[in-house]
Amino acid sequence: MAAALPLRNLEDEVLCSICLDYLKEPVTIDCGHVFCYSCIIKVCECSGQPLYCSLCKTAFKKENIRHVWQMASLVENIWRMKIDQDRQPREDRPPEKRTEKLCGRHLEKLHYYCKDDQQILCVMCRESPEHKHHAAVLLEKAAKPYRGKILNHLKILKADRDRIQNFQSTREDEIQTLLTELQNHRQSIVSVFEQGHQFLREKEQYLLDLLVGLEQELIEGRSSHSTRGSEEVVRLGTLISELEKKVRQPALELLQDTSDIISRYPRKKFWIEKPIISPAVKKRAEEFSDKILILEKGLRGFHGKLTRDLEYKTMRVILNAQTANGYLLVSPDGKSVILTDLWMNRCQHWQQFDPEPGVLGSQGFTWGKVCWEVKVDRIWWREEEEEEVAKHRGAVFGGVLGITDAHSSGFRNESEELEEQWAQEDGMWSKFCLVVGVARESVERRGSLTFTPEEGFWTLQLSSAGVWIRTGPEPFQVLSYCPRQIGIALDYDGGKVTFTNARTQEFIYEFSSSFTGRIFPFLLVNCMRSRLTLKP
Structure with missing residues (x-):
């Protein structure tokens, strides 16, 4: 270690300040500084007159350049000393030398790079015949x-990294915001349901208190009537015993007291002829029964509406006029359909139902839970509308005729009477004149149709007498009246079609099946006095 430091100092003294390598053929100039002969000649050839020393900037003349042979011998000796030191065992070398990479051939430090052979060279390799005439430059x-290439690529990679980090940060902020929002939703759900539970508990307690009050009145009344009855039975038993003794007396004793025996032993009109339960209590009990019916109906409606609104997506269904039977008139907005006595299409389309007056929706479903409603109206045409239709007989439907609002010219709605009254009107509808539900896209559209799941139909069949469904050869009735508004819920993945009374949320019927292909809304109108309207 002590010997390495002086050698390093000597090595610095024999380096050329131009090529930064050991002096080769050392020469001196007018100022006394020493350079490699080849290096100073290159300076002289590249520079103009006068010439200046690269170290002290003193002017010199080319003809005054002289060789320093003693310096050449000194450089050689120092170079040999360095080689001997490098050849020492690796563990005996200084720590800073152990990590240096040396030329495997000459054990010299690597200073140059040969562009021709793309090799790293030491001083001796550079002067060797195989590299002497090659373009060699310093490693740096x-x-x-x-x-530079690495720095440019590094810049690109850092930019990519920064973009990714910014992207991650942005997405993390979005996710965190959404998580916070979901947490707020969680708290809202808990709060809303707690309020709902509290409301239901209060109403439950209210009804139970009413029930307890009625029971208490009935129990107290029963106890009072029982007590009074027992007392009257005892009194009557006493009177009966006295009269039985009286009737057994001899005639002499009996006739000694001829006063009115009946008046002496009166018969009291007992309360048994009066109602045991007071009319007020009976009325309250009947009102309580009505409250229970209202509770059950309200809970069914609440359950159905909440299930539909939370689990199902309400769809805006539009009818596909190209699938409509030629006698059907679809409104310009695709929301309503009626049956006419005129052929509305000039040419028959391959998608049409014929002869059945059916029509499909324009959008089919292959996944998810969706719902919509169908409003059922009974209408009639006025004479001027019939004349207007006659003018367009045989024309292709393209918005010339339209379905207007229920209160506009052309159609008239029935008043908002109870739905059950529909069934009481004779001769208004034919049997199964309306069909609502869903159908598979591949259903048969020519000839008579059988509205069964096997044929690709999941529907309700409506008439003035009620609602029927068909799962086999014969239909069977599920309602004794026809609802004014029917809710249809399709759960494609769950294989269910559920029908409800959309006004009361009363359950009507549910089909369970396994769907394949696209499922479309389906309507059929086979009655001149009816109209079906999709909602919303």
Whole structure:
């Protein structure tokens, strides 16, 4: 270690300040500084007159350049000392030398890079015959363009990293915001349901208190009537015993007291002829029964509406006029359909139902839970509308005729009477004149149709007498009246079609099946006095 430091100092003294390598053929100039002969000649050839020393800037003349042979001998000796030191065992070398990479051939430090052979060279390799005439530059100069390429690529990679980090940060903020929002939703759900539970508990307690009050009145009344009855039975038993003794007396004793025996032993009109339960209590009990019916109906409606609104997506269904039977008139907005006595389409389309007056929706479903409603109206045409239709007989439907609002010219709604009254009107509808539900896209559209799941139909069949469904050869009735508004809920993945009374949320019927292909809304109108309207 002590010997390495003086050698390093001597090595610094024999380096050329131009090529930064050991002096080769050392020469001196007018100022006394020493350079490699080849290096100073290159300076002289590249520079103009006068010439200046690269170290002290003193002017010199080319003809005054002299060789310093003693310096050449000194450089050689120092170089040999360095080789001997490098050949020492690795564990005996200084720590800073152990990590240096040396030329495997000459054990010299690597200073140059041969561009021709793309090899790293030491001083001796550079002067060797195989590299002497090659373009060799210092390692730092050779590494500069590669370092530049690396820096440029590094810049690109850092930019990519920054973009990714910004993207992650942005997405993390979005996710955190959404998580916070969901947490707020969680708290809202808990709060809303707690309020709902509290409301239901209060109403439950209210009804139970009413029930307890009625029971208490009935129990107290029963106890009072029982007590009074027992007392009257005892009194009557006493009177009966006295009269039985009286009737057994001899005639002499009996006739000694001829006063009115009946008046002496009166018969009291007992309360048994009066109602045991007071009319007020009976009325309250009947009102309580009505409250229970209202509770059950309200809970069914609440359950159905909440299930539909939370689990199902309400769809805006539009009818596909190209699938409509030629006698059907679809409104311009695709929301309503009626049956006419005129053929509305000039040419028959391959998608049409014929002869059945059916029509499909324009959008089919292959996944998810969706719902919509169908409003059922009974209408009639006025004479001027019939004349207007006659003018367009045989024309292709393209918005010339339209379905107007229920209160506009052309159609008239029935008043908002109870739905059950529909069934009481005779001769208004034919049997199964309306069909609502869903159908598979591939259903048969020519000839008579059988509205069964096997044929690809999941529907309700409506008439003035009620609602029927068909799962086999014969239909069977599920309602004794026809609802004014029917809710249809399709759960494609769950294989269910559920029908409800959309006004009361009363359950009507549910089909369970396994769907394949696209499922479309389906309507059929086979009655001149009816109209079906999709909602919303």
